[in-house]
Amino acid sequence: MSKLKLPAATRDPAQGKRDLDEFGLCVHEGFVEGEQLKLIRERLVEQADLECEYGVALLSGQSRGGKTWYGHPEPGAMPGWQGIAGLYNKGRVFIDYLKHPLFAEYNAHLFRGASWHLSAMTGLIVRRGAEPMVVHVDQQFMPRTEVPAYLNCMLCLTDFEEVMGATRVVPKSHLGGYPPQAYSAERGAYNPEPIDTVAVEAPAGSVIFFESRTWHQSGISTSDKTRYSLTTLWQQHWVKPMDNIALNLQRGVYEALSEAELQLLGFKAEPSGRIECNSPAGVQNTNRKTPYVPELRQGSAARPVALDGMGDRKGADDEAKAMGLQAR
Ligand SMILES: O=C(O)CCC(=O)C(=O)O
Numbered sequence: 001m002s003k004l005k006l007p008a009a010t011r012d013p014a015q016g017k018r019d020l021d022e023f024g025l026c027v028h029e030g031f032v033e034g035e036q037l038k039l040i041r042e043r044l045v046e047q048a049d050l051e052c053e054y055g056v057a058l059l060s061g062q063s064r065g066g067k068t069w070y071g072h073p074e075p076g077a078m079p080g081w082q083g084i085a086g087l088y089n090k091g092r093v094f095i096d097y098l099k100h101p102l103f104a105e106y107n108a109h110l111f112r113g114a115s116w117h118l119s120a121m122t123g124l125i126v127r128r129g130a131e132p133m134v135v136h137v138d139q140q141f142m143p144r145t146e147v148p149a150y151l152n153c154m155l156c157l158t159d160f161e162e163v164m165g166a167t168r169v170v171p172k173s174h175l176g177g178y179p180p181q182a183y184s185a186e187r188g189a190y191n192p193e194p195i196d197t198v199a200v201e202a203p204a205g206s207v208i209f210f211e212s213r214t215w216h217q218s219g220i221s222t223s224d225k226t227r228y229s230l231t232t233l234w235q236q237h238w239v240k241p242m243d244n245i246a247l248n249l250q251r252g253v254y255e256a257l258s259e260a261e262l263q264l265l266g267f268k269a270e271p272s273g274r275i276e277c278n279s280p281a282g283v284q285n286t287n288r289k290t291p292y293v294p295e296l297r298q299g300s301a302a303r304p305v306a307l308d309g310m311g312d313r314k315g316a317d318d319e320a321k322a323m324g325l326q327a328r
Pocket residue numbers: 124133138152165166167168216217218219231
């Protein structure tokens with residue numbers, strides 16, 4: 001048993017935000033409940049099972065540092081870990097979940113008012129035999145920042161028990177540096193010195209929030225109970241998204257989303273990460289409404305396409321706000 005002390009679970013976002021500041025994490029119980037929880041879990045399980053059946057499942061013995069491949073699980077030898085990537089493309093329930101009002105509250109707090117949007121949304125399944133991940137921070141590949149780059153929101157779709165490979169953390173580690181890592185071709189990334197971590201046990205429906213400077217890993221699973229979970233990663237707008245959502249988003253999904261939903265996914269006027277029209281149909285545009293402008297030459301047939309509301313005031317206002325400028 002680790003002696004590391006976790007914050008008590010809470011249903012109060014004010015307490016959750018204090019815990020996030022003090023511990024680098026908080027456990028928000030009952031974040032999703034009842035029918036919504038059931039629908040998210042059912043959609044994830046169906047998608048995951050069919051990705052296995054059709055031979056396109058993302059599989060591994062562990063999710064980080066180890067070998068990961070796309071394919072069919074071997075009959076009778078289900079690997080310990082399965083990821084279901086790009087959930088924003090895989091069901092309306094996931095988009096609806098992104099609109100949970102407390103996401104806005106936690107993000108505004110953690111990012112200190114800077115503009116934010118989605119960075120990734122991935123289903124995580126941990127089965128018996130899953131090995132622990134290398135202890136890492138989610139921004140390990142960038143220098144430490146004063147304000148975290150990302151907020152990881154781990155939704156427990158089943159209870160999280162230590163023996164099921166529940167997420168393990170180092171409370172208060174967000175205040176220091178990053179966990180030491182080494183790499184070998186045989187082991188992948190690993191921690192050269194053992195690091196004490198503590199499992200976050202939580203009932204289904206909880207979200208474990210941990211910011212991107214908090215040391216963590218998934219645990220080892222020795223249980224026959226499968227851990228189903230969904231990680232939603234939010235980011236400050238100037239950070240390169242973990243998933244390139246503007247390119248990944250499927251055309252049919254894009255067309256079914258409202259302006260507000262597109263903005264949650266990062267389609268909005270910002271000082272960085274601008275999105276121009278990449279087709280005459282104006283697909284993947286931002287709320288700034290840029291025209292489609294191909295290479296134009298005298299005598300060539302190529303033509304730009306103007307859009308209604310191009311460069312409108314709203315886009316400019318949003319951009320000014322994101323730069324911290326007040327209208328006056
Ligand atoms: O699956 C887990 O418990 C941890 C996953 C993780 O490290 C991550 O989502 O960044």
